[in-house]
Amino acid sequence: MIHDMIAIIDEYWLLLLIGQYPNGPLGGLANTLILSALSIVIAFPFAILLAFARLSSYRALRWPVTVLVYVTRGVPLLMLVLWSYFLVPLLTGADVPSFLTMLATLVVYQGAFLSEIIRAGIVALGQGQMDAARALGHSWFGAMRYVILPQALYNMIPSMLSTFVATIKDTTLGYVINVPDLTFAASQVNNQLLTQPFQVFLILALTYYVICWSLTALTNVVERRITRRRAGLGPRRRGEIALPLTPKVTEQL
């Protein structure tokens, strides 16, 4: 059994790592990681914009985004993947590569989740920080940029890391629309071997497990460090992002 798995890795490691590349599209683990990283990198600023819209006092901004966030969060990711797969070409008439379809879907999906985390992080800071910044003459965006977001986002680093872990797992759903990722590569291997599905998919599961587990471990370390910072412990140097704390006393109106 172990021997089989080592033999499979020995034979197919390149396919599992980078897919058909350079003779075909980039795939395998490399593509999984690129897809996850790209979707988080794009989803993050997108989520900040969604959170702003959700916090806005303008209904025209708040309502559509609220609906989008609720619908996205209330529907299984697989449904969204299938919708984008069938709807986007229908609407645009263009032949969109499955990688892009999956990327866009993940951006919307993770963006909706992250936006709620960001919104909660901003609300948790309380009105006092915004009031203080506005009273000093900062614009709303200035207050967000220099006062609110540095605190809210720093507090959210653990949540964002766990969203990244979730995204890596979510990329496997790209399989149903033929995104050439690690899962896709593994099933190609399985199709060639035909007789060892258990071994192949155990390798697949282990790979995901190792990646996600190490990221989760990293999340825990970061989380502990942030908790320490909040308690006012731990060394701090100038120029480093420092501990965020909600004010002890909230402004009494």
Added chain:
Amino acid sequence: MTAPVSNIGNDQTIRLADVRKSYGDYDVLKGIDATVARGEVVVICGPSGSGKSTLIRTVNRLEEINSGSIFFEGQDVHAPMSGRDLNRLRSRIGFVFQSFNLFPHLSAVDNVAMSPIRVKGVPAAEAREKALKLLDRVGLREKAESYPAQLSGGQQQRVAIARALAMEPPVMLFDEPTSALDPEMVGEVLSVMKSLAAEGMTMMCVTHEMGFARDVADRIWFIDGGQIIETATPEDFFKNPKHPRAQRFLADLRH
């Protein structure tokens, strides 16, 4: 859009004219008429819920009003104006909060220097140098690199005062600056405020520190039920308050 600067000799820094505000059906401010002269120190006191915080927050438009007007150096604070004009106006009115509201992710010196840099475009080195001077003035030079969580309440409030002063406002507003402090820290904050008053700063202070009011205030506004029901010098106010509710308020405070 700037209202014409037409105020009588311009010695009235702040003028409130029939200011009204309500939350839904509830009238918080029921027609406030008052002025604060240049260099004057006004102490606002009154029972809890009487509208003191609301009143002082309308002066720099942290709260909107329903009717009436508020003039700051002749400019109508609540007139329609661009965001940029409002920000510029606010940057000229220092505000100190009950809960300090220091920026916890910034060191003391950065708390003080940040807004001059980001709002006024002062070069960072210059802003920092000035921030250190201001921290020195509030007695916290050696805490410049400390973060708010490492400071006591009294120290945080003194940094907050320095932060407001960094914008060089001609007026400072205080909303119960010592109410969230342990008793032993009240004095250090009040003495900073006293020294500001001594330097001629125009100040509006909501506070229940009657010792401060007696020593420093030029006038006391007693507010109850959303109205200023008595305006008097500290001497008159403490010796013979005219309004029965002011009498009861003072009697309660002495207990």
